[in-house]
Amino acid sequence: MNETIQHLLNHRSIRKFKPHQLDQETIEILVRSAQAASTSSYQQAYAIVGVEEENLKQQLVEVASGQTYVADNSYFFVFCIDYHKHVLAAELASGSVDQTVETTEALIVGAVDAGLAAQNLVVAAESLGYGTVYIGSLRNDAAKVSELLELPSHVVPLFGVAVGIPDQQPGKKPRLPMDAVFHRNTYTDDDTMRQLLSQYEKETSSYYGERTDGRRTEGWVNQMAASMKDPKRTYLRHFLQEKHLSRD
Amino acid sequence: MNETIQHLLNHRSIRKFKPHQLDQETIEILVRSAQAASTSSYQQAYAIVGVEEENLKQQLVEVASGQTYVADNSYFFVFCIDYHKHVLAAELASGSVDQTVETTEALIVGAVDAGLAAQNLVVAAESLGYGTVYIGSLRNDAAKVSELLELPSHVVPLFGVAVGIPDQQPGKKPRLPMDAVFHRNTYTDDDTMRQLLSQYEKETSSYYGERTDGRRTEGWVNQMAASMKDPKRTYLRHFLQEKHLSRD
Structure with missing residues (x-):
């Protein structure tokens, strides 16, 4: 390397x-x-x-x-x-x-x-x-x-x-398991993806737990479910269109 | 470097x-x-x-x-x-x-x-x-x-x-003059941009001319005007929406 x-x-x-x-x-x-x-x-x-x-x-x-x-x-x-x-x-x-x-x-x-x-x-x-x-x-x-x-x-x-x-x-935040991001020939099936996500939830939960003395324990799965619950910056399409972009 | x-x-x-x-x-x-x-x-x-x-x-x-x-x-x-x-x-x-x-x-x-x-x-x-x-x-x-x-x-x-x-x-195709891409504090005025684009047209025209024994002489300005005249891949918005993306 x-x-x-x-x-x-x-x-x-x-x-x-x-x-x-x-x-x-x-x-x-x-x-x-x-x-x-x-x-x-x-x-x-x-x-x-x-x-x-x-x-x-x-x-x-x-x-x-x-x-x-x-x-x-x-x-x-x-x-x-x-x-x-x-x-x-x-x-x-x-x-x-x-x-x-x-x-x-x-x-x-x-x-x-x-x-x-x-x-x-x-x-x-x-x-x-x-x-x-x-x-x-x-x-x-x-x-x-x-x-x-x-x-x-x-x-x-x-x-x-x-x-x-x-x-x-x-510290370096752990990335998704390689197999959840990198697929060979065809996209990985949902059951395997769910297993990989659960494994990643545990890994990221430990990561946060160690760094906050246990005050924060939610991992990536729960973090995404919470932070992506409500749509953000929904004005953007209209703004782009005012700028004469993304109209079609 | x-x-x-x-x-x-x-x-x-x-x-x-x-x-x-x-x-x-x-x-x-x-x-x-x-x-x-x-x-x-x-x-x-x-x-x-x-x-x-x-x-x-x-x-x-x-x-x-x-x-x-x-x-x-x-x-x-x-x-x-x-x-x-x-x-x-x-x-x-x-x-x-x-x-x-x-x-x-x-x-x-x-x-x-x-x-x-x-x-x-x-x-x-x-x-x-x-x-x-x-x-x-x-x-x-x-x-x-x-x-x-x-x-x-x-x-x-x-x-x-x-x-x-x-x-x-x-060969390495010449990029836009730095000043046409990199702006300080505010976006460069149109007159200056037109001058930079005309300068780039000459530079890229020479580049293509030398590499084609003069058979091709249009530079970046004319190339963009021609290649971007008609919209491409206009099905994409609909396709994204079928994939449940870019609906809003």
């Missing part, structure tokens, strides 16, 4: 960083690493906004339900689906891509493109010794994020990535 | 592989690397199907418009959005997550989770000297892929990843 894979396997999200700012060279290396990822049909259907102004960072903390590490880090990136540049490109070529960019297919392409680019940025940052954390809670109020970062039509913020020097050493 | 970042920056998609099969240990290292990626709210809302049967691979070649490298590789992975395990988990806990998993939010979470996991797998594979290529054209017929891999309700195939020993050395 090589160093790159060791870094990947040792990943954990870092939510407390030491005071420090990234220099311009490092920011550019991280962005170039993101850009080097594969992209669907050469579309590069994502944008990255580097949030540098303290005032903006503080307002993003509020969107993210008060998670202070959205501001207290070495750098904060916001990843977006971006078809604005394709709309501009089509205008330059006297054409239109409006119908294409409003499809569910385009939504999927943009979300996956942004994901691949972001993960390359995270891998690059971690290889340099930085810690990282994804901030999905920017979607608590994508309209507010959009307003703060002046995102035009056809651009929608998906998540943030905070980068910084780790000031904590969190 | 370290070795990991050099690997990231040297990425190019490989579409011709030498005859070779991955051993089990390597397959497991790649899947464990994928699983180590961050995941939204611990959901791990993706599945990976390893396609090993030759018959299945050949049928996936057909779905992918005859791209033979879908079958001719060392291993073929299919990445899916997966909320089936959450539905089973909720049943085990006498609850229901049905309303949550059918939201646009859940669609975005699943697509991003799958993207992060896949990119980790790709980075791990390339660090071991393998070449990779993403296969988005599995979405040409997601229903057929779903049937072949026996994907249950709440599971939708997004893309494939072929891994193998490179048997070609393709």
Whole structure:
């Protein structure tokens, strides 16, 4: 196993960083690493906004339900689906891509493109010794994020990535058993899946129990059943449509 | 710049592989690397199907418009959005997550989770000297892929990843100028974006011109205007809804 894979396997999200700012060279290396990822049909259907102004960072903390590490880090990136540049490109070529960019297919392409680019940025940052954390809670109020970062039509913020020097050493939360995620040729039958989930419930229950002196004992199965009971961020479809995406 | 970042920056998609099969240990290292990626709210809302049967691979070649490298590789992975395990988990806990998993939010979470996991797998594979290529054209017929891999309700195939020993050395296609992808604090104004796109049009036009002895000269701007003129895969929203996803 090589160093790159060791870094990947040792990943954990870092939510407390030491005071420090990234220099311009490092920011550019991280962005170039993101850009080097594969992209669907050469579309590069994502944008990255580097949030540098303290005032903006503080307002993003509020969107993210008060998670202070959205501001207290070495750098904060916001990843977006971006078809604005394709709309501009089509205008330059006297054409239109409006119908294409409003499809569910385009939504999927943009979300996956942004994901691949972001993960390359995270891998690059971690290889340099930085810690990282994804901030999905920017979607608590994508309209507010959009307003703060002046995102035009056809651009929608998906998540943030905070980068910084780790000031904590969190444990590594156990992942699902490999067989519950990785299937051979066909998807695993329900009985086997239920057994794997019950096994995982025990494993994650022990994990939490040990770390909370027994105060918390629910494992992944019960955690998911509770946290996913009520739908979240149900305004998103409407918001996407206002941005001229995901209409069809 | 370290070795990991050099690997990231040297990425190019490989579409011709030498005859070779991955051993089990390597397959497991790649899947464990994928699983180590961050995941939204611990959901791990993706599945990976390893396609090993030759018959299945050949049928996936057909779905992918005859791209033979879908079958001719060392291993073929299919990445899916997966909320089936959450539905089973909720049943085990006498609850229901049905309303949550059918939201646009859940669609975005699943697509991003799958993207992060896949990119980790790709980075791990390339660090071991393998070449990779993403296969988005599995979405040409997601229903057929779903049937072949026996994907249950709440599971939708997004893309494939072929891994193998490179048997070609393709050039690296120029990415968008950094300033057209990376914005500081607020999204770049339209005039600047148009200038960047025109500059990129010239750069990519030269790139293609040199590689085709002048037979092909359209750059990225004209390529996008042409390839994104007509919407693609417009059945997807309906298909997702049949799978009980993206209904709201």
